[in-house]
Every structure is written in C-alpha cells, then in structure tokens.
Amino acid sequence: MVKVRFAPSPTGFLHIGGARTALFNYVFAKHNRGKFVLRIEDTDKERSTKESEEEILDSLRWLGLDWDEGPRKSADDSMYYQTNRLDVYKKHADRLLAEGKAYRCFCSKEELDLLRREAEAQKRAFKYDGRCAAIPENEAKKRLAENTPYTVRIKVPRDGDTVIEDLVRGRVKTANSVLDDMIIVRADGMPVYNFVVVVDDADMEITHVIRGEDHLSNTSKQVHIYNALGFTPPKFAHIPLILGPDRSKLSKRHGETAVVKYRESGFLPEALVNYMALLGWSPDDEETVFSMEEMTEKFSIERVHKAGAMFDNQKLLWMNGVYIREKKSVKELAALCMPFFEAAGLKNPRSAEYFEKVVALQQEKLKTLAEFPGLSAYFFNEDAPLSEDAKKTWEKNAENRKQVIEVFVNIMKTRGASSAAQIEADIKADMESAGIKPKVYMHVIRVAVSGSTIGPGLFELVETLGAEICVKRAEKLISNG
C-alpha cells in the first residue's frame, strides 16, 4: 500500500511551500488509496515549540489536508514525534558504530569552523576529511573515558557514484567523492535530521517520499544511510520549489508566506488549495478551477513540472474571487465574512437577514472576505460620509442635485422603498416628468444614500437600506449645501 508522509519541523508557521508539499502528498495518497502520515520533526530542541506545532496542525486542517496517522489520531501518538524515539535512533547509531559503519568524531565545533573557513578562503568546497576515522581504538577509548565530547559520523564510500531514480527528475547521479562523512548524532546525543528521517521513513514503511527539490542533494547522502542500515530506500519524488518575485526560494523575506496569513487576509482554503495545485502540476485537460476531490482523481506524479514556479498573488486573488462567487449559500458566506466585519469594528444594528442581504449584494465584487467591511460600511453605520470620488460626483451635479433629491425624497416619503422593482418604476416615472436624465439622477441618488460611487444596483441599494435612512442621508446632505 502507498504510504507517504509530511514531516514539518515545529519551528515556525506552515508556509506556502510546506503546504503545497503536504497537498501533493495528500492527493497522491488519496489517489492511490494509501495513507497520509504526519510526523513532527522536533529534533531541533532550540527552536521547536508547541505553539508552532499547533499552528501547523491548524493550518493543515483548515486546508482540508487531514492526516490518517499522526498527532491527535490515536491514544498514543508518541511515535509521530521524533523526540519520543530517541532510543530507537540510538539503537541504530550504536549498531552502525559496532559494525564499523560509523565512527566517533572528536573534532570540536571550533575546529570544524576553522576548517570550513580555510576551505572558503581557498575557494574550495568544505568537506570533512574523515580524520577521526583514523583514530586508533585505544585512543578513542581513552578520550571516551575522559568524557571528550564527540559526534557520530557515518562512513561514506570514497569511490563510485550514488544514483537516485527520482520520479520527477529521472536519474540523478552524484559522485561519492563529493560527499563527506556526515554527522548523524550530535555531541549532545541528539540525532540529526538526515539520520532520523531515514530511520523513521523505514520504520513507518513510507513507500514514497515527496518533498521539495531543496532536499534533492540530501538524498544521495541519505541513500548511504539506508545502505548502512540495511534498509531499502523508498521511491523519491522531488517537486519543484515555489519561488518569490525574485525567483529565489519563497521565504519570509518575500513577505507573508504563512498559511494563517492567507486565512487572515480573507482567502478561502479551497481557493488556496486550487491555486497551489497549479504550481508545479497540471491536470491532463485544460481545467484550472477544480476541487481537491477532482485533483485527487486526476493527480499523478508524472504530470509534475520540473521547473520552479513563481507565486503569483494576482492569480490567487482572481481564484479566490471565483470561489467566493461560487458560494451557493449566502448564510455560509455571511458567516465567513462576519469575523472580518467584526475585526473592522463594525456592528450590525439590524437583523441577521439584513446582514445576509448585504453579503449577497456584495458577493460578486469580493476578491477576499477581508474586503467586505470596507465595501459595506455604509449599510451598517448611521452616516455615510462622501468618499473623494463621491464628492466629485456631487459637485459635478451641483445644478440638478437639489431637484433630484427633492423628487427622490418625495418618493421615499410617499411610497416608501418596498421593492427594487417598485422603486425603479417610481423613480423613473417621476424623474422623467421632472425632466431629469437617468445618468444624472442615478449617480446623485447613489452618492446621497451611500456616500460612494461604487456599489450594488441602485434600486436594490435603496431597497436594502430602506426609505427612512435614505431620506435622512439625502436631507442631511442637501441641508449642508
């Protein structure tokens, strides 16, 4: 059975790159009726936090990337945290040591830094020379007895090539001569990523490792760990990176890349998922708007693109608008808008139905949920002060505005604002007899009742606001000159 995993380290937020990797893993697993495992790689004690773990889990849930195995999925989920498996890693490390496939390295950080700087000065690639492998056994024992700190390094063959058959990239060959004996256990006894990832993937029987291309050069190193441990490597698929506007790997310096930030900015998870799907993958038809279920059906690694993809906010914005417009339930959309409405400090003095009516009126205009309060404030506030554009419109119609308002107010007072159709009929009739053109009165009324030049259809706008508030705003405006 296909089994894949997403293995974030809880040292920060779930960012777009990680989310996209999780998405590809998820749909690959679902497509193959396999399992999607979540594993927390917390071997970096310094930077791992519980808060960031919670946030990662939240982000994944929000995106709809629920995991089959992992944290919160069973009574005992300790095996999905690497810090709970230290004894397992130690056992394997000791075994490698005993078998002579690894050795203790007594070089201090300082010494290594020095070597690294020397290499840099000579413009060569730093490569650990394996000097500690040559330490005689009794000498090593002596240092051990003296409690000299040491790391454990794995022996990597000096000759030959390491070949990876990558599902996305094909055959990737690396000369072993460029590899060095890497550290698998730190001086404090904590194993390092390259080691634990191999042990865990093997233990969990992961069949396919789908991860970012930034791991490609690590992979040949990991292959040697698999070999030393006697494990069969899984299949690898290195997916292209997501790039910032400068075409370098998307990171914090490109601005907000955390999934939660997109949520807070009013994006819908289905829009974000759909957009991310298109970054490095395409369906075999020309569809661009599709659900996760459709993606699951169609997904295959063969159709993963090789080149990195720049993250295009404009397209995401467009896609988000598509999903907002597709919402069939106004109630649902209203509930989604509400947090943004409240965050903007607005209050709804009327009924829930009124709120929903406004949402329905704005639905087609929204690119993000966060735009809702800005576009809709005049529906909820007592006053509707004129925007700059509205002032211009008001001034431009200085000649006719007084008359327009009189006619309009008269209609409101005598016949009310019961329905958009009725309002339209009344206004058209009366304005025509007053000899005022639609282009004139439409704009003047809109500005007077909403303070804005943009908004829903005028008659729906008036109907929704109601006669009372329209009259109040119009009279106040005209009395102010």
Next chain:
RNA sequence: GUCCCCAUGGUCAAGUGGUUAUGACAUCGCCCUUUCAAGGCGGUAUCGGGGGUUCAAUUCCCCCUGGGGACGCCA
C-alpha cells in the same frame, strides 16, 4: 567556488520530430451597463544562444549562458 537540478509569452502551465505552438492570470481594446464588479468578444505577447542528429527540430544529443538549490552538531 564545488556538486546537483532547471529553462515555452510578464506569471502559471499544455504540447509535438512536420501544429496557424494551446489554456488560465495579468495587460490592452470593444460590447453589456445606473456605478463597481461579473460576463461576452477580440488583440498584444513565448519556444535563451550556439553547435550537431535528421528530409524536417520548440521537441533528441552536446556545449554555453542564465536561474535556482545544496554544501550546518537546521529541517
């Protein structure tokens, strides 16, 4: 610097040994229209360069160039 990966419009992608090189976003124009959107129609715009292979290369091979990634007791 060394190693690895990559290269189709501004962006994301499709594509084939012979095509008017396709779609989406963006952009421009027109239409619709009471505003803004949405929608409709149309336009501009792409195979990085050089060598091969071939009757024929955007497609296959090599080189160059360009971009990216990795070179941690981070993951």
